[in-house]
Amino acid sequence: MMRIKTPTKKRIKRELDKRAPKLIETGKKTLILHGTKTSNVLNAVLAEIYHLKRDNAIKYTKKNDNVRPFESGGETSLEFFSLKTDCSLFVLGTHSKKRPNNLVLGRTYDHHLYDLVEVGVENFKSTESFSYDKKLAPHIGSKPLFAFIGEGFESVEELKHLKEVLLDLFRGEVVKNLNLAGIDRVYLCTAMSPTKVFFTQCAIRLKKSGTTVPRIELVEVGPSMDFVVRRHRLPDEGVKKQAMKTAPESTKKKEKNVKGDVIEGKVGKIYIPDQKVGSVPLPNRAKGVKRERREAKMNNEAHEPAEKKQKEDSD
């Protein structure tokens, strides 16, 4: 004997469907939380990261003592939070004597731990400390550009992993159409040494150049910090293979609003939006009309209607 349980409200059904696995995935959400102890610097760093990812991040404020992602039993809390908030990326900040200003960037697959990168934050400068023209400030939610500099990102294992995780973290949604006027931020990562990465955010200023391609100018805007790579854990091979599987390409696109008949041939439907009669601004010829009227009036008083006739002829 089985009973079918469905949510009584349609809103809850919609929320559940949003969290269901999809063929093509939209943006990943990030969970930002504290560990047992955090320092002032780390609090500022976590706040800045939250501001960078405002729309699709959730920040927890309480400290969580039992979260130890690198230990075997310590990730159950994280997995539970990931399940509850439907977040597949997390940023965990902890501070201890052995690992000061520690940030653990992690990803989950199917709400289980996928991989981890542990970095230490040094030389942190927050957004407020940079002075720049406020008009250049990047908008929240704009798609960022990435610039990775240094051969370390290809040769060193940890840095390769860090590059992938940073890309995943700050990428946002994968979009098909991009508005070129909306490009206003770039994340700059420079591998200074095999263990250190300099990370900063810059605003993009597009300047006129001769060709269609504008000249780019970067202005350092956002938080800048040094990442010192500490530990990392690569994903399990089997899980990695599963996670890297892409959707099958065979779904053919249904052409909408097109029907075909043997008699009529191919027939399409066009939908025209309602005409906005009355709210369309008329061309403003009031000035000209006024001037003409004024002149005509003046001429009328001075001269005979014969003048008017001349005017009409010239038209």
Add this chain to the structure above:
Amino acid sequence: MAEYEIDLGNLMAFDPHHSFSSPPSSREELVKESLEQGTKLVQAVADTLFILPSTEDPDGPIVTLPPPTTRLPREKPLPKPKPPTRWELFAKKKGIQKHKKDKVAFDEQTGTWKRRHGYDRVNDDKDVPIIEAKMNDEPGEDPFAKRREEKKKRVDKQEKNRLHNLKQAAKSGALPSHIQLAATALPITGSQAAPKKVGKDELQNVAGMAASATASGGKFDKKLPGEKPTKHEKKYRKFLPAAEGSGMSSLEKQQTEKVLNKLISKNSHEILNVEKAVTMYNVKEEKKRRSQKGKSFSSSSKLKPNKKSFKKMPKKGSSNKGKSK
């Protein structure tokens, strides 16, 4: 100029060939050099971006980005395809095509266009006023009731099919995310009787019984949140204090008095309830006094009937029979 790796789908540029020839002298130098290099990289990305064919829009030119080249892992597993339902299998076998239905349909009964589902719908059973009798109809049957039963049967069959389809989907891991299948009863194994559901009161009783079986009677057991405190069904015993004076109201004296009274009254054959008799006498005296007072005020012609009491008259004062020291 070294080649940059550009991933347009992710708007990423990677320079794998740049290396710091000399370690940067100071932080500003490093920042400046990073910015320079960054500018070059971003310029490269912008070059490729602005070359793409763009459509004009009031906000700005819109380009279609190619899919990203760097592969990143998914966050959830790929959804599994749903197994075909019972109807879909049948339709495929018979070659039945799906036709899109309109929201309104012509109702033969009223001759108007009505909506297909919902309030005031087409071919509703409620709207049929008369059902003509057919030759093969039995005389005692109610055709309206029969219609209702048939509809109920159809609905039940549909529910059964739906449950079956969902079970098949759950078996292949493709259950829709908003649906859960819950077992209402355990499968019947041996006896015919279905296992009875234990109610809240029963559970409380059983829990209480189990608790009272402990050495401290369940008094110090840790309670779950929401559990009620243990009920004490029996009487609370009262014990006398260890040291007390022997005055008039000493508890020990009272206790022994009570016991003795009970014993003696049981063994005596007097049917007299001494206290009750005393109270009755006193009440009578009061009445007499009041009536005497009243007689001096009122002048009633009626004579009050003289009630004779058949009960044994008590002696004046209280008797000493039942009392003990």
